[in-house]
Amino acid sequence: MERYAILPIGKQGVLGTVRQFLASLLEKKLVDALLVPLELPTRDNVVPTIVSNPEQVQAANPLAPVMPVNAARLVSRITMVSPSPDRLGVVLRPCELRALVELVKLKQASLEKLLLIGIDCHGTYPVDDYGKFVKESSSPTEDFLNRVREGKDDPLLRKACQTCEYPVPMGADLTIGLFGANLEKGIVLVAGTPEGEKVIQELGLEAIETEERQPAIAKLIEERAGKREELLKQTQEEIRGLDKLMAALATCINCHNCKTVCPLCYCKECFFDSPVFEFEAEKYLGWAKRKGALRMPNDTLLFHLTRLNHMVISCVGCGLCTEACPNDIPVSDIFRLVGHQVQKTFDYVPGRNLDEELPLTTFKEEELPEIGM
Amino acid sequence: MAEEKEFEPIIVGFFCNWCTATAADLAGTLRMQYPANIRPIRTMCSGSVDPVYVLRALLGGADGVIVGGCTPGDCHYVSGNYKARRRMSILKTVLNTLGLEDDRVWIKWISAAEGAKFARIMNEVTESVKKLGPNPIGKDWSI
Numbered sequence A: 001m002e003r004y005a006i007l008p009i010g011k012q013g014v015l016g017t018v019r020q021f022l023a024s025l026l027e028k029k030l031v032d033a034l035l036v037p038l039e040l041p042t043r044d045n046v047v048p049t050i051v052s053n054p055e056q057v058q059a060a061n062p063l064a065p066v067m068p069v070n071a072a073r074l075v076s077r078i079t080m081v082s083p084s085p086d087r088l089g090v091v092l093r094p095c096e097l098r099a100l101v102e103l104v105k106l107k108q109a110s111l112e113k114l115l116l117i118g119i120d121c122h123g124t125y126p127v128d129d130y131g132k133f134v135k136e137s138s139s140p141t142e143d144f145l146n147r148v149r150e151g152k153d154d155p156l157l158r159k160a161c162q163t164c165e166y167p168v169p170m171g172a173d174l175t176i177g178l179f180g181a182n183l184e185k186g187i188v189l190v191a192g193t194p195e196g197e198k199v200i201q202e203l204g205l206e207a208i209e210t211e212e213r214q215p216a217i218a219k220l221i222e223e224r225a226g227k228r229e230e231l232l233k234q235t236q237e238e239i240r241g242l243d244k245l246m247a248a249l250a251t252c253i254n255c256h257n258c259k260t261v262c263p264l265c266y267c268k269e270c271f272f273d274s275p276v277f278e279f280e281a282e283k284y285l286g287w288a289k290r291k292g293a294l295r296m297p298n299d300t301l302l303f304h305l306t307r308l309n310h311m312v313i314s315c316v317g318c319g320l321c322t323e324a325c326p327n328d329i330p331v332s333d334i335f336r337l338v339g340h341q342v343q344k345t346f347d348y349v350p351g352r353n354l355d356e357e358l359p360l361t362t363f364k365e366e367e368l369p370e371i372g373m
Numbered sequence B: 001m002a003e004e005k006e007f008e009p010i011i012v013g014f015f016c017n018w019c020t021a022t023a024a025d026l027a028g029t030l031r032m033q034y035p036a037n038i039r040p041i042r043t044m045c046s047g048s049v050d051p052v053y054v055l056r057a058l059l060g061g062a063d064g065v066i067v068g069g070c071t072p073g074d075c076h077y078v079s080g081n082y083k084a085r086r087r088m089s090i091l092k093t094v095l096n097t098l099g100l101e102d103d104r105v106w107i108k109w110i111s112a113a114e115g116a117k118f119a120r121i122m123n124e125v126t127e128s129v130k131k132l133g134p135n136p137i138g139k140d141w142s143i
């Protein structure tokens, strides 16, 4: 069961309150370090950072609308070889937390000694747009929150975020709750686990009841789900069929950036960058002969189809593949469309629950009659 | 007038060494006819057939692909065949969602003793691929 406490907002504002809360976790030794987004001194980007000094937390900004990388990758980087020896608090957006849960299932990350701190997510801007936005505002985070909280559409938000139906962290120990909270007065701190409750107690925060949070979440999810349906429909119209699909991939240069940034492309060495895909000249000429010609670099469609087959069951729709594409291919739209269908087959929501097995590691004896065995 | 040559599809078969590949040999010994369209490739287990190989075949010019594995309970690696079925299900959903022909891909369980079943299924698969006609992706140089 979820329990709520309040983080009162004084003159330090919303961001100041979040910073104070994070610093208190370090000061009271509830965690030994935090992985949290920090504003760079130039302010135009906010990057995941491991912080152990509470003073440094004064530059933390998990509310800034920007996500340059999916931090699940970083938690994996930190904990893959060996679990964290010290208590590490990781502050994650919902899609980062979901990706992390998938990586744990894939044995690419460990939650041991981690305190999972999720944040209610209003969405993020493309990194370069965020840099421009910051230049125009003296308190960009508060401006952003005012913008989205008035319920207006924010055209700067990435399409992946506008259509994300999971704006609330799933499985977090603690959630920094913005939805339904009266930000003149306080942020709602949600404890989702006994671990989270303990922190609330240790910090001596006042427990509260809130009537506003759930309806606010329900409303937001409904809006987002509606936009997601539109996105799926539109994508289907745009890319379905070999001709349209190849038109969408016309500018693909096989740089594999989309794979590099994807938190769920978990293979240590991608097939496509491995010796399996190194061929003798004779092979290339043979392929060209068979079809009369061969587009180079080759295997454009094969790459995308293979990536879909390997990981779309776990795609969290973070949209970073689209961000990474130098040629504006709507990679994540394609992945969301296909992911929606594939995940539906197995009634699977990536990152929903650590106890749900990955569909590809399990099976039922009687299933999938449509395959026609 | 020259008769129009019948379309002879190329169908790649990934056959598990422990069952379907043996069934293929058995069909041969029993002199049961199965079409020369089938190009068999022996695999260690249907569970070891990564979708990338199936796709490579389809995109490289094959008109159909069939994966053959052990019957339930008989997989030498316990559940490779069940997992293969899930993989092929995902593969078909991916293709279908993108509007590509997923009915060019099959997975069937054929035990080592089922020479006759092997021949029958290979005939059926060949017939349906003939009906589908040549695989357009397999001819496309620009993919």
Ligand code: SF4
Binding pocket: A258, A261, A262, A263, A264, A265, A314, A315, A316, A317, A318, A319, A320, A321, A322, A331, A332, A335
């Ligand atoms: S495929 Fe794209 S949207 Fe899906 S998890 Fe990977 S980077 Fe995110």
Ligand code: SF4
Binding pocket: A251, A252, A253, A254, A255, A256, A257, A258, A259, A321, A324, A325, A326, A327, A328, A329, A331
């Ligand atoms: S990032 Fe864009 S150009 Fe590069 S491989 Fe992916 S889709 Fe192609």
Ligand code: FES
Binding pocket: B016, B017, B018, B019, B044, B045, B046, B047, B068, B069, B070, B074, B075, B076, B077, B078, B079, B080, B081
């Ligand atoms: S050993 Fe034949 S399918 Fe696994």
